[in-house]
Amino acid sequence: MLEIKNVSKSFGGNIAVSNESFVVERGKILGLIGQNGAGKTTTFRMILDFLSPDEGTITWNGRPISQINRDFIGYLPEERGLYPKMTVEEQILFFGQLHGMKRREVLSKIDQWMDRFQVKGSRKDKIKNLSKGNQQKVQLIAALIFMPKLAILDEPFSGLDPVNAGLLKDGIRFLQKNGTAIIFSSHDMTNVEDLSDNLVMLRNGQVVLNGTVAEVRNHYGDTRIYIKNDGITQEELQKLAGVQAVQKSGDRFILEISDAAEGPNIFKAVTRNGFIKEFSQQPPTLDEIFRMKVGDQNA
Amino acid sequence: MRKLSLIANQVVKKNLKSFSWWMLVLAPLLGLLFISGISWYSNSTNKNDMVAVVAPNAITTALKAQNNNQVTYKSYENNQKAQTALKNEDVDGILLVNLKNNSSQLLTSKNGDNVDSKSIQSNLSTINTAMVAQSLGLNQKQLRQLLMTPNLKKETVAFSDGKMKIDNSKSDDLKMMLAQVVGFAMYIFLMSYGSIVAQEIGTEKGSRIEESILTAVKAKTQFYGKLVGMATLVILQLLLYGVIALGVWMFRDRITILNDFVKAIPWNQFDGSFLLIMLAFFIIGIVSYTILAALCGSLVSNPEQVGQAFTPILLLAMAGYVAALMVNEGSTLLMSILSYIPFISPIVMPVRYGIGQVGTVEALISLGINLGFMIVFTLFSARAYKKNVLIYNDAGIFKFFKKKK
Numbered sequence: 142m143l144e145i146k147n148v149s150k151s152f153g154g155n156i157a158v159s160n161e162s163f164v165v166e167r168g169k170i171l172g173l174i175g176q177n178g179a180g181k182t183t184t185f186r187m188i189l190d191f192l193s194p195d196e197g198t199i200t201w202n203g204r205p206i207s208q209i210n211r212d213f214i215g216y217l218p219e220e221r222g223l224y225p226k227m228t229v230e231e232q233i234l235f236f237g238q239l240h241g242m243k244r245r246e247v248l249s250k251i252d253q254w255m256d257r258f259q260v261k262g263s264r265k266d267k268i269k270n271l272s273k274g275n276q277q278k279v280q281l282i283a284a285l286i287f288m289p290k291l292a293i294l295d296e297p298f299s300g301l302d303p304v305n306a307g308l309l310k311d312g313i314r315f316l317q318k319n320g321t322a323i324i325f326s327s328h329d330m331t332n333v334e335d336l337s338d339n340l341v342m343l344r345n346g347q348v349v350l351n352g353t354v355a356e357v358r359n360h361y362g363d364t365r366i367y368i369k370n371d372g373i374t375q376e377e378l379q380k381l382a383g384v385q386a387v388q389k390s391g392d393r394f395i396l397e398i399s400d401a402a403e404g405p406n407i408f409k410a411v412t413r414n415g416f417i418k419e420f421s422q423q424p425p426t427l428d429e430i431f432r433m434k435v436g437d438q439n440a
Numbered sequence: 441m442r443k444l445s446l447i448a449n450q451v452v453k454k455n456l457k458s459f460s461w462w463m464l465v466l467a468p469l470l471g472l473l474f475i476s477g478i479s480w481y482s483n484s485t486n487k488n489d490m491v492a493v494v495a496p497n498a499i500t501t502a503l504k505a506q507n508n509n510q511v512t513y514k515s516y517e518n519n520q521k522a523q524t525a526l527k528n529e530d531v532d533g534i535l536l537v538n539l540k541n542n543s544s545q546l547l548t549s550k551n552g553d554n555v556d557s558k559s560i561q562s563n564l565s566t567i568n569t570a571m572v573a574q575s576l577g578l579n580q581k582q583l584r585q586l587l588m589t590p591n592l593k594k595e596t597v598a599f600s601d602g603k604m605k606i607d608n609s610k611s612d613d614l615k616m617m618l619a620q621v622v623g624f625a626m627y628i629f630l631m632s633y634g635s636i637v638a639q640e641i642g643t644e645k646g647s648r649i650e651e652s653i654l655t656a657v658k659a660k661t662q663f664y665g666k667l668v669g670m671a672t673l674v675i676l677q678l679l680l681y682g683v684i685a686l687g688v689w690m691f692r693d694r695i696t697i698l699n700d701f702v703k704a705i706p707w708n709q710f711d712g713s714f715l716l717i718m719l720a721f722f723i724i725g726i727v728s729y730t731i732l733a734a735l736c737g738s739l740v741s742n743p744e745q746v747g748q749a750f751t752p753i754l755l756l757a758m759a760g761y762v763a764a765l766m767v768n769e770g771s772t773l774l775m776s777i778l779s780y781i782p783f784i785s786p787i788v789m790p791v792r793y794g795i796g797q798v799g800t801v802e803a804l805i806s807l808g809i810n811l812g813f814m815i816v817f818t819l820f821s822a823r824a825y826k827k828n829v830l831i832y833n834d835a836g837i838f839k840f841f842k843k844k845k
Contacts, residue, residue, distance in 0.1 A: 189655055191830045212656040222649035226454075238446050239656040284652065 142166050143188065143206075143291055143322055148197030150183055150346075157183040158346040161197070165291070165339075170313065170323045172337035172354075174330070174427075176435055180346040181326045182219060185293050188324075189216060201291065212240045215289030219296045219326075221280055225269035229260070229279050232268060236283035247286065254282045257315070258308050274305060281309070285316060292316055294325035298332050310336055330427040340427070342434060349434050358424035363404060365429075366396040369419035370411055381410055393419060443657045444665040451669025452676075455636065464632045465677050468625065469684065476701055488512050489555045490530070491546075492522040495537035502567045503535075510559040535560060542568070622718050622794070623764035626725055626787045627757050633726055634733035634753040637670055641737030642746035645829055659826035663734060667818070670730045674723065717803050718790045724810045725786030728817065729753060732783070735821045738828040760787030767791045771798075780806050782813040 143165040150158045158180040165171045173181050186192040188199055190207045199206045223232060230251060237247035251264050258278040262271050268279065277300060285292060294313070298306050313323060313336060327333050333340060334354055342350035350357050368378070369392060378387045378394055383403030388395045396407065404422045411417060425433070455461040493500050493513045500515040507513060514531065516522040522534045526549055533555040534547040544564055548555050573583045644650045653662060692698045736749040763778045764787045771792075779789045779798065785806050793803045 186830075189651075191651070191654065214655055216652060216655040218648055218651040220648040222644075222647035222652065224454075224649065226457075235446070235450055236652065236656070239443060239653065280652070 142202060143324070144198075144200045144203075145184070145188070146198050146200070148184075148187060148194045148199060150180075150187060150192060150194050156346050158187070158194075158343075161343070161346070161348055163339075163341045163348065163351055165322045165324050167290075167322050168317055168320045169338045170317055170325070170336050172333035172340040173324060173326045173343065174328070174333055174340060174350075174431060175326075175343035179343040181343060182295060183346075184343070185216075185295055185324075185326075188291075188293060189214065213290040215240070215284040215287065215292040215321075217281055217284045217292075217294045217297055219299075221277055223268045223276055223280055223283075226267060228265050228267055229255070229262065229271070230264040232279060233264075233283050233286055237286050240287040240289070242287045250286055251282075254286050257312055258282060259305075274301060277301070278305070281312070285312065288316070288319055289321055292321050292323045292325075294323070296327060297325055298327050298329055306332065330431055334427045342431065344434060350430070354427065357430065358427065361425045361430060363401040363422045363424055364398050365423050365425050366398060366404065366407060367393055367419060367421040367423065368396065368411055368417065369393045370417040372414055372417075373411055378411075381407055383407065444661050444668065447657065447662050447665025448669035448672060451640070451666055452672050454640075455669075455673055456676075460632075460636065461673065464629070464636075465680060467628075469681075489532045489559075490514060491555065491560065492516045492525050492531040492534045493537070494519050494522050494534065496539060499537050499539070499567060502570070503563055506563045506566065508559070510556045511563070537564070620764070620791060620794075622722070623761060623787050623791045626722060626790070627761040627764075629722075630725055630729040630757050630760075630787075631754065633670060633674065634729045634757070635750055637666065637730050637733035638737040638750045638753065639746055641666065641734055641829075642740040642749055643743050645738060646740055646743035646745065650829055654830065659829050660822045662829075663822045663825045666734060667727070667730060671727060674726050713800060714794065717793055717800070717807070720807055721786045721790045721810070724807065724814055725783075728783060728786065728810065728814050729757070731814070731818055731821045732756070735824055735828075738825045756783045757787070760784040763788045764791045767795065767797065780809050782810055782817070785810060 145164070146162050148158060148161045149156070161180070161184065163171065173184065175181050183192065187194050188206060190211060193207065201209060224235075227235070230248070233251055233254075234244065234247050237250075238244060255264065258281065260271075260275050260278045260282070262275055268276055271279065281294075281297065284294075292313075297309055297313075301309060310332070313325070317323060325336070337354055339353055340350065340357060341348055352360070371392075373394075375387050375389055375394065378384060378396060381396075383398045383400055383406070384396050385399050386397040388397075398404070398407065401422070408420055408422075411420065488509060489511045491511055491513050493503055493515050494517075495503070495515075497515075500513070503513040504515070513535070514525075516525065516534075519534070519536065522531070525531045526534055526547070529549070532548065534545075536545040536547070538544065546555065546557055546560060569587065570583070573586065578586065644653070657665075688698050688701065692701075733750070733753050736752055737746065740746055740749050760778075760783065763775065763784060767775065767788065769775075775788070775792065775797075778784050779792055779802070789798070789803055789806045792798045793800075
C-alpha cells in the first residue's frame, strides 16, 4: 500500500504541494485530478524519490519509499521519451530487465503485450518508424510489462483516440486484477470516473477532494435532473420551484436544483401530461464538480 | 551490479551499432592506410632514370661505375645517336660532358619523365674531384682524407644537482613524431568520447527518458554504468588495434606491402616505458574527459542544449592540444604548470616526455596527480549528476553554472 502522509513541498517561495495525504491500496485505482500546476507531477516525482518532500512521509507497505529499491514501480512520464534508434524489442527488453525481469521472460511476453495494446508494427521496427500513438503504447508496455506492484501513469490518455483509450483502460484493469496499485492523472473526467476506485483532487497543492467517486459525487447530493420531454419548454422548467438553472443539451434538459428533496415535486410537474422519455436525478458529474472546485476557491 | 552492467551493456551495444563510433575507431586506421598507400605508390612509381652519356671513355666509365637506384648511365658514341634514343624514349635524358671548359649539359625531353639532376650533379662532382686529385698527384689515402666529412655528434644534456649529464635516450625524431601523433590522437579521442557521452546523457535527459530509467535505477548506478560502458568501448577500440597489429605482424611475410610497412618502423628506437606512460595518460585522459562530459550532459534541459554542454570539453581539449603544439618552443614555466593540470596534462605531458623535456619521475608525478584527481572528480561528478539529471532549467547551461555558484 502506498501512503502519502502530510506531505509538503515548496520550490523557493512557491508552494507546490501542501499537507497532502492519501493512500492507494493493492488492486485499487486512484485518479489524481487537478488543474495544470496543481501539484500532480510533483506528487508523482516525490513518490518516485526524484524530489524529497520538505515535510511528511511517503511509505510503501509501511517503509519509507526513499529507502527501498523502487524497481517495483512502473512509471509513464507525462512527457514521452524513447530511444528513437532502438527497436521495439530492444526498448522493452531494456526496461523489462532494468525492472528485474529475465531476458527470456521479457522476450516471451512482448507479443502478448503488443497484442493487448494493438501496437501496429513489428517488434523489430525502430521506434522512430512508428506513429506517435504507437510509440506511446510501446512506452506504456515498457513501463508495465514487468507487472509493477505500483503503477504511476501521468496523463496516460493524452493523445489517444477513443479506441486506444479503451485499450488503455482494459490494460489498466488487467493490472488492477493482478493486484497492482495504480495512480494516474487525467484531465478527462469521463476516464477518471470510469476507471477510478478513488479520486483525489488537488488545487494549488492542497487536497480538496478525497474519496471514492460515488462518495465525492454523493457529497454534493442528487442536485442534477436530466429530462427528455418534448412537451415542455426551458422557460416552464425554469419556473418550477427549487430549480436554480436549466441548460439545454441536445434534446435533453439539465436542471440544477437547490435541494435534492425537490426531485419528486419536479417529477410530478414534468409528468403531469403522462409519459416522458427520460427523468434521471443524479449528483453532479465529476466534470461539474471539478469546475466548481476550480472556480470556487472556498468550495 | 546487475543494473550497472545492464546500463554499461546498453551503452556498448548502442555505440557498436552507431556510425560515429566506428568512424572514430576506423579513422586512424584509414589515415594510416592512406599514408601507407601514398608512400607505397610513390615508391613503386619512382623509376630509375636512364641517361645517355656522350663523353670521353674515361668519364663514361666513371659515371657507369656510379649507376644506382636513381640513375643509370648508358654510353652513346655521338650526340645524334643519343638524340634518336631520346626521341624513341629509350632514355630519359642526354648528358653531354665537355672536358675542355669543364662544363656539362643535361638535355631532357619536354614530354618525358623528369630526371634527377641532383644525382647527376653529385656524380659529376665526384668524378671532377677524383680528376683534380689525380692531376695534383694525390694518392688514394690523401684523396680519402680530402673527401672525409668531419664528424659532428649532437648530444642533449640535462642538469641535475648542478651537474651536467648527457641524456642519450631522448630527443629522437621518432619520439617527437610519436608524441605529436599521440597529442593529436588524444585530442581527437577525448573530444569524440566526450561528445558521445555528452550527447547520450543530454539526449536522454532532454527527451525525458531519463525519468523512466531512474524509476528503476539509482542515478549514481546509471552514472557509473555509463562510465563502465565507455571504458569498455575504449578497451574494445584498443583491442581492435591490437588485433590488427597482430594480424599485420603475422602476415607480414606473406604480403609484401605489410612487410615493407613493418620494416619501415624503427623498432629499436621504441622503449617500453615511453609507450606505457603514453598509454596510461591516454586511458586516464579519456576517463577524465568522459566524466566531465557526463557531468556537462546532465545539465541540459533539452537535446538542443547538448552543443552548449560540450563547450567546456572542447575548450579544455583545445587548450591541451595548443599547448602540446607549443612544446617544441622549449620548457617554460607555463608549460611546466600545464604538465600537472588535469584535463590538459594528459595531452601535454606525453609530448614533453616524448622529446625528453621531462623525465620519468615528472611524468609519473603528473600521472599520480591525474589519477588522484580522477578519483575525486568521479565521486564529485556522481553526486552532482544525481542532483542535476532531473532538474530542468530553461535558462540554459551557462546560467545554470552561474546559479550553482
